[in-house]
Amino acid sequence: MNGLLSPDELERALRQIGAEHYHHLHPFQVMLNAGELTRFQVQAWALNRFFYQSRIPIKDATLLARLEDPCLRREWRRRIIDHDGDFDADGGLYRWTVLTDGLGLDRAYVESTKGVLPGTRFAVDAYISFVGERSVLEAIASSLTELFSSMAIGARVRGMLKNYDFVTSEILTYFDKRPPQAQRDSEFALAYVKDNARSVEAQQAVLNALKFKCSVLWAQLDALHHAYVVPGNIPPGAFDPENRAGSA
Amino acid sequence: MNGLLSPDELERALRQIGAEHYHHLHPFQVMLNAGELTRFQVQAWALNRFFYQSRIPIKDATLLARLEDPCLRREWRRRIIDHDGDFDADGGLYRWTVLTDGLGLDRAYVESTKGVLPGTRFAVDAYISFVGERSVLEAIASSLTELFSSMAIGARVRGMLKNYDFVTSEILTYFDKRPPQAQRDSEFALAYVKDNARSVEAQQAVLNALKFKCSVLWAQLDALHHAYVVPGNIPPGAFDPENRAGSA
Numbered sequence: 001m002n003g004l005l006s007p008d009e010l011e012r013a014l015r016q017i018g019a020e021h022y023h024h025l026h027p028f029q030v031m032l033n034a035g036e037l038t039r040f041q042v043q044a045w046a047l048n049r050f051f052y053q054s055r056i057p058i059k060d061a062t063l064l065a066r067l068e069d070p071c072l073r074r075e076w077r078r079r080i081i082d083h084d085g086d087f088d089a090d091g092g093l094y095r096w097t098v099l100t101d102g103l104g105l106d107r108a109y110v111e112s113t114k115g116v117l118p119g120t121r122f123a124v125d126a127y128i129s130f131v132g133e134r135s136v137l138e139a140i141a142s143s144l145t146e147l148f149s150s151m152a153i154g155a156r157v158r159g160m161l162k163n164y165d166f167v168t169s170e171i172l173t174y175f176d177k178r179p180p181q182a183q184r185d186s187e188f189a190l191a192y193v194k195d196n197a198r199s200v201e202a203q204q205a206v207l208n209a210l211k212f213k214c215s216v217l218w219a220q221l222d223a224l225h226h227a228y229v230v231p232g233n234i235p236p237g238a239f240d241p242e243n244r245a246g247s248a
Numbered sequence: 249m250n251g252l253l254s255p256d257e258l259e260r261a262l263r264q265i266g267a268e269h270y271h272h273l274h275p276f277q278v279m280l281n282a283g284e285l286t287r288f289q290v291q292a293w294a295l296n297r298f299f300y301q302s303r304i305p306i307k308d309a310t311l312l313a314r315l316e317d318p319c320l321r322r323e324w325r326r327r328i329i330d331h332d333g334d335f336d337a338d339g340g341l342y343r344w345t346v347l348t349d350g351l352g353l354d355r356a357y358v359e360s361t362k363g364v365l366p367g368t369r370f371a372v373d374a375y376i377s378f379v380g381e382r383s384v385l386e387a388i389a390s391s392l393t394e395l396f397s398s399m400a401i402g403a404r405v406r407g408m409l410k411n412y413d414f415v416t417s418e419i420l421t422y423f424d425k426r427p428p429q430a431q432r433d434s435e436f437a438l439a440y441v442k443d444n445a446r447s448v449e450a451q452q453a454v455l456n457a458l459k460f461k462c463s464v465l466w467a468q469l470d471a472l473h474h475a476y477v478v479p480g481n482i483p484p485g486a487f488d489p490e491n492r493a494g495s496a
Contacts, residue, residue: 030393054316061309065306065312068306070305070341074332080325081325085318085322091318109401
């Protein structure tokens with residue numbers, strides 16, 4: 001990169017990272033959307049992704065604890081409220097369990113996170129560490145994958161409904177609620193990043209933060225792809241279709 | 249302590265700690281309530297206490313980031329919402345600036361926290377570290393000073409209104425809102441602690457957590473007492489009545 005970007009050039013560079021690094025391009029995601037996975041493979045995806053979902057409020061509270069401006073905290077806490085909801089059986093994390101329930105997974109097994117792949121766990125933990133340890137600007141920039149999630153969710157929902165007879169619109173309720181939340185949140189984060197990345201170094205850090213976050217999402221699908229697409233690769237202790245572990 | 253306490257015995261032991269260790273007994277607090285401080289000394293108290301207030305949502309978000317149960321997170325996030333409010337000029341932290349404004353302190357100087365005593369800063373930072381590093385049970389137990397705050401607030405408000413002509417009920421608005429919040433929050437935390445401290449070791453840790461937190465409050469008044477009651481003790485850089493630093 002040569003020299004300081006204008007805010008709009010920075011936005012274009014961020015969107016270009018999304019076009020090249022976001023996990024909508026991952027072979028496992030392409031297979032999921034195209035109906036090429038078995039029910040067990042879709043279960044493995046939903047089970048592992050639950051772990052990621054379960055850590056998102058923890059990630060956001062980790063950032064909240066670093067924000068000294070009450071106005072910025074008010075903005076950021078909405079993410080936690082969206083995810084945890086206002087009561088039992090409310091919020092994004094609950095709605096993800098509607099999906100795992102609907103796919104026939106045992107709720108307690110899912111919530112125990114016992115069957116999660118080590119690769120999922122390490123990627124998600126790395127995200128929380130990043131948000132706790134890097135600059136607040138980088139931590140906020142790492143949320144910008146949400147700029148691309150609506151597009152991915154649309155294709156995922158259409159593909160899953162069309163291609164799997166065990167998927168209904170009822171069990172995909174999580175994806176109904178997310179796009180407007182993701183749009184609002186990512187617009188705020190994008191504006192913050194454009195306002196606050198005012199040096200070449202800060203802009204490079206922001207771009208790298210988004211690449212890092214794309215790699216967190218990508219690595220989770222790599223772990224699924226390796227463990228569940230080629231037979232014989234499931235790590236000890238992980239959700240195992242052969243043993244029917246976790247199926248309700 | 250000999251043996252395991254019943255939940256009610258544990259509550260009595262916690263309340264006994266409050267009776268002996270809570271900062272309503274501190275000489276500086278007694279002087280504040282009795283009208284024995286100058287306006288400058290009251291300013292110093294409000295200025296330093298603002299720093300403590302400003303870190304409370306950060307403390308609570310630090311704990312929120314450690315809670316894996318969405319139901320418990322929903323409970324705990326209310327504290328952050330109470331403190332940060334729902335908009336500008338709302339919430340407990342804002343209401344504390346009504347007090348510092350009313351006492352004639354410059355808002356930007358207060359919010360910069362530049363004039364805060366090192367002893368205040370270290371005590372507050374120790375509280376955040378405790379909540380981030382000790383067990384969740386100890387972190388929750390450390391909030392239990394709120395069991396005693398309504399009683400202290402009542403005496404403080406009555407004393408300050410009666411004894412200082414520069415104090416009005418309007419600038420004490422913070423204290424109007426706190427008691428019901430503190431009661432609700434401390435009842436939840438007390439029930440949690442009584443339910444979850446099920447071993448001698450856990451009960452001892454809970455009692456020590458409350459003593460620790462009492463010492464965090466006490467040390468802040470020690471720092472004020474030392475710096476502002478006896479002339480000549482104000483540390484370099486701290487709010488200095490002689491220099492009128494921070495006065496609007």
